[in-house]
Amino acid sequence: MHEPPRRALRLRVTGIVQGVGFRPFVYRLAISRGVSGYVVNLGGSEVEIHVEGSPSRLAGFIEGLYLERPPPARIEELEIEEVRPQGFKGFTIKRSEKRKSKRSMIPPDFGICRDCLKEVHDPSTRFYRYYWNSCAWCGPRFSMMYTVPYDRENTSMRKYSLCRDCRRDYEDPGNIRRFHAQGISCPRCGPRTYVYTMDGRRLPVEDPVEWAAEKIEEGYILAVKGVGGFHLAALASRDDVVEELRRRKRRPTKPFALMARDCSVVEKIAEPPPGACSVLESAERPILLLPRRPGSPVSPLVAPGLDTVGVMLPYTGFQALLLESVRDGFLIMTSGNKSGYPMCTTLECVFTHLRGIADYVVAHDREIVHRVDDSVLRYTEGELVFLRRARGYAPTWLYSPEQLPDMVAVGAELQTAGAVAFEDKIVPTQYIGDMDEPGQVEELEKELRWFIEVYSLRPRAVAVDMHPGYHNRPLAARLAEEYGAELVEVQHHHAHAAAAMLEDRVPPGEKRVAITIDGTGYGTDGTVWGGEVLVASYAGFTRAASLHPFRLPGGDAAAEWPVKALVGLMQASGLGEEEVLEILRRRGLLSRDKLPHGELEARVSYRLAAAGKAPLATSTGRTLDALAALLGVAWHRGYEGEPAMRLEAAARGGRDHGYTPRLVQMEGRLVVDTRGLLEWVLDNLDRLPPADLAATVQRALGRGLGEAAARAARGLSGPVYISGGAAVNTLIVQGVREALKDHGLEARLPHRLPPGDGGIAAGQVLVAASRILGWD
Template structure:
C-alpha cells in the first residue's frame, strides 16, 4: 500500500526544453530528491515528466525545476496534473515519443559557452583545440536538425559514433554538461577539418586552423565552413585585400561583416556602448552595427559611418581569431553574387572557387542554412535588421488565439516566412530575396519543415501572402493554396508592417491604433505603390488616413537602382524639362544614369506620361541622396537612404517641414525648397530626414487631438533610421505618446510574415471561408 503522503505528478513542459540538457537536469533533480518516475522528449518538442514521491520532496523538486534550469532553457508552459501513484522504482530517461500534446520551440543555435571555451585552450583537456567542442548548454541545434524530437539520430551528428570517452560522459549522470547531451563529440569521434586550395587540391596540414590563420595574415582569402553556412574571411585592415575581395565577389559597396576576438578588440575599431556590449556578448552573438573608428579599411563599409561586428560563437571561430595578427577579420556570407549562402562542400567548390584562395572545410552536414543575425541601435533602442542565428526559430507569442493555423509567405526582398497556430507564430530564419529561385525554393522547404514539425496540415490552414501580384513569394503561396485546397488571403503590405509591431507590444485585438509605415514600396489597395503611410489599424482591418504625395517613378524598378530617375520624377511635378536638365548638368548628376542625358530625357517623358506612382518615403530619401550627390546608384537594398543617414552628421537648418495639404505630405514642395537651401551637404542630409519624420508626426498628431491613443506604432524598412524616428518623436512631444518600434523581428520585410499572421487575428471566419 502506498504511504499517505506518497503522490504522483504528470508534468508537461514546453518552451526551449529539447537540446539544452533538460532531461539530464530533470534526472539529476529526481535523483537528488529520491523521486521515482521518468522523463522523455515528446513529438511537439516538449518534455514529459512523471514523478512519484512524498509531498515535501516533490515540492522541492518543482521549486528547483524553475530555479535551477539549464542556462539556455526557457520554460513557457508547465502543466501539472495529479495522478495515482504506480509505485514504480527508480528514475529513468525514456526513449523519445512521437505523440504531441503541447508544442515547444525548436532550439536555436547557441554560441559556445565559457566552459567549452576554457576546454579548447587547456592543453590537459581532451577537447584541447577541438573546433567542434560543445555541450548541453551550447553549440549547434537548429542548423543540424532534420526533425523533432531533438535526438542525436535526428541530427547530422548521427554520422559520428561516440567514442568510449564521450560515451562514458554521455552516461554519467554526475556530468552536468554532457550527460545525455545529444550533440557532443571530441577529436577522436567528431567532425574533422581539412584544407583545400581553390583548385580542389587537398592541402596537407597538422593544424588546419593555425595554417588558415597564417594564410589570412599573408593576405589570402578563405572560405570557412561554419555553423550555418560558409563565411568568406580575409584581413579587414588591408585595402588591397578588401579591394580584391570586392572585385572577386562583384560586390562594389555593400558592407562586409566583421568578427572580432572579443569586446576589447571591437573597441579598437568601433564605439561600443554599454547596450552594444551586452548585445555582442549575449548568447545570440548577433552582428551589431556601431559607429566606426579608424583602423578598419574604408572599403569594408564605404560611405557608411557604422560597421557591423560580431564575436566568435564557435570554437573554430574563436581559435582562428586568436591566431590572426589583427584579432579581427572580415567574416561575410559565403555566397556567389545574388545567390544564397553555400552550406555544402560541393556548393562551396563550385561557386566560391573563383572568389577564394583556400577552403577550410569540415564534414558535419549543415541541414538548415542559418545566416548571422544583424541588429543596430535606433536612438537608444535595439532594432533588428536580419533575424537568423541565435534567434530563429524561437516563436513569438500572439496577443490572442488564431481560429485556424496560418502559413504566411512574407514579402519579396530580405524575406522570411512563418507558420502559426493557437497563440504562437514561428518565423523561419532569414531567407533572402525570393526573386532568386534558390531562395524561393528555400522558403518553400522551410515552410514545409515547420508545417511538419508543428503538425500543421496546409489544407486546414489559411495561406497568407502579400497583395503584390508580381511577388514570387505570392505565386508560391497561390500554388500551395491550389495544391491543398486551402483558404487564400492577401494582406496589404503596410498594414502587415504595423501589425508586426502591434504583436510585439501585445496589443489587444479589439483595439485600434495609430500607425506609420515607411519603406521602399508595397502595393496599395488602390493599385498604386505605397511606402509613406499613416493608418488607423486593428489587426483585422485598417484605414489609410494620410500619406506622402504620390510621385512619378520613371522606369519603375529601374528608378530604384538609379535614384536620379526618382529625382527626375519628383522634379517633373514643379519644373520644366529644360530646368531639370540644367539642374542635372550643373550638379553633375547625369553620371548617375547609364545613358546620361538621353536617359534623363526618356525619364522625363515617362514621368509626364505613363509610369507608376509611388508615395514611398524610401524613394524620396533615395531622390534626396542623389540630389546631394551622396549615392547615384543602388548596388544593394537600401543603399541610397543608408548613405544619406550616414552623411547626415550635421545640424538642423532653419527650414520648415514639408507642407501638409489635407492628409497628404507634399514632398514636391519640400524638395523645391530644399533646392534653394544653403548649407553643407551634411546639414542638408540631416535636415531632410529629420523634417520628413517631423511631418509624419504632425500628420499623426491630428488624430491624437480627438482620441485616447497613447502610442504610435512605426514600422517598415526606414523605421530603423535614428534621425527619422527622432523627428517623429519630437513632433509628438506635447502629446506624451510613446513611439513603438519593432525589436523582435526586422522592421523591414523580414517582419512582414509576422504581420500577415497577426492580421488573421479576429478576422471574420466567413470572409476566410470565402
C-alpha cells in the first residue's frame, strides 16, 4: 500500500499563547492527530511548532489549533512555512528559548476557573481550601512575570519548588489542566498566607480566611493581598464602618468597589442588565458599575450621591472562601492605598502607608512584580465601555491600520496608561493612575521600560501631550534623549479622536468626525478645550465646533468648586454681577461649604471672568459641573468627574423636555450655545422636577454636539466617534445619537480602550507615527 508523502511545517503562533496551557494543548493535539515534531516557547511571547506527517494529518492538526484551543488562548496570527522533514519519531515540548522570531502578547491575569474553584471546595483533593489554586487556564500571569518567555523560572513562582504530586501533574501529558502549567502549586509547595498586626508582628493564625471573616464581621478593616496589589476589605452594610474607612482613608465621597460572593448576591444589591453576570463571571473578572437596587443592604455611604455601585466577583480562591464566610455575602474591596499614592504591593508599603487605615494585614508571600489594579467597566447606552483597563485585559494589544516604527507614548495627566508600539501592534500598559500623585510617574516609567525591554524595542519617537505642565513630560524627554528618538507633542483631543478611530483601524489619510468631550485638554490656541467636534485624520484635524467658551475663575479651583464654574458660565451668558449674586443667594450657593469664601469669592470670581483674567474654556466637564451646582446636585469635586457623575445619577427617572441648543458661528467654527441652555434652566428651575432638569440638560448637550457633528460630517464617510472622559455619560450619548439619527449617521463608542485618558496613549502613537512617517 502506497504511503502518503511526509511533509513538514514550521508554524509561528502569536496572540495569547504563553501562560494559557497552549504548549500542552499542542502536545495532546499532535499525539491525537498522529503528527511528530516539537513545540517551544520563544522569547517574544510567541510559540513555534514544527510538525511532520501526511498532508491530511497536518491539515487536521492546523484545524484543531483553532477549534480545540484552551479557553483563555487567543490565536492572533498563524504563520505557516513548509520546511524539510527532519524525521521526528514523536512529539515533544522543548525547553523555552530566548530567541525571538516574532513578538506575541503577554498573557494578562485570569480569574480562578470553575474547575480550580471546585477543587478548592472538594475535601477529597489536595487543593481543598488552598487559597492560590490555579491551572493552565487561570490564575496570575502578567502580575508575576519578570520577563518573557512565560516560564516558571521567569515568574515570582520560581521560588516555590514543586512537591512530588505537583511535579507528577506538571509532567503528565494526560493532565489537561496542569501539564506544563507554570503556576501550579498546592498547600505543600505554593505561596503561604500569613496574618500581621500593623506593627509587623506575625500572628499565629491557623485559618486566615476564617480569622479574617471574624475580624471583618466585628467591624475591623483589613489589608488583603490579592493578585495585583492589596485591597482594603470591610463591611459594606454598616454605615459606621464605611464612615470610619472614609475618615481613615481621607476619601470623603469617592465610591468604594464591592466584591460579591456570586451573581445571586449581586442581584440583591444591584440590578444587573441581561448579560451582566456573564461579564462578571468572565476570566477577566472586572468591576462592573450597575444600577443600585432600591432597598439594597449596601450602605449609601459606599457610593454617596450615585445611583450605581461597582461590583466584582472573587477571582482567587482566598477571595471566594472569604466571601462565603461573611454573612452579607458582599464586602467593600477597594484599592489598598493611601490617598494620592499607588496601591500597595508589598508589606513594607502596607506598614508604611496603610498604618492608621488598616487594622490588620492578610498577605501571601508571592511577589507582585507588576502592580495591576482592578479593571472597571460600565454600561453606556447599553454598551460596555472601559473606565479603567487593567487586570484581565492588560497588556493585550490592539492592531494599527499600518506598520509602525518602534514607539513609546506616555499618555495624559489623569487616569493614565502609557503605550508602546511596533510592527502593526499597539500595547497599552495597565492603568497607572494620576501623574500628579507621588510615585506614579516612576511607576509609568518602570512599566514602559519593562515593555521596551521584553519587546526589544528601539524607540524612534516618544509621544507626549502638548500641555506644558503635565508631570510626565520630563519622562518623555528623558526617554527621547536616551534612545535618540524624536519627541512628538500631540494635542489632547486629537489623541482622543485617533484612539477612537484605531478601534476600526481607520486607514491613514481618511478623515472622520469625532466628538471629544472631557474636563480639560490644552488647546492649540492656549485655551482649555473639552467640548469639541473635530474633523480628524491621524495626521491632523480641524476644529469644526465646540461648546460656547466661558471663563473659569481661579483656573484649577473652578474644577474643585463647581460654583466658580457656574459664575463663569453665567457671566458669559450676559448676566450682571448682582443678578448672578442673587441667583446664587436664592439657591443657597454662597455658604462656605459650597464656596470657601462665600459672597466675596463669588464677586471676585465674577469680576475676574468679566475682565478676561481667567482661563477660557469650552470644557464639557466644567459645563456639567456648573449645571450640577445650579441644580443642587454637587458643590465640591472630591474626585475626578464627581459632579458630572452625580448629575447623571440625579437624572434617573427624569423626563427629557427636548430642549436643543442653538448653533452659532464663532471664530470660524460652530458653537453649541450653552448660554441659551443656561437661560432655559433658570426659567424652569422652580417649574420642573430636578430629575427632569438634569435629564434635559445632559441630553441637550448631546443633541447640540450631535447636530454640530452632523454638519461637520457632510461629504465624509464612516461613523461619528465619541471619545473623552464624558463619552461614558449615557444621557449625552443618547442626545448625540438622537441628533445624528435625523441625518442618517451612526455614533460609535470605544470598546477596547477607555474613552477617557486611559486610552489616550494609543492615539498619541498614531498621531506621532503620522508625523514621522509622513502619512497624509
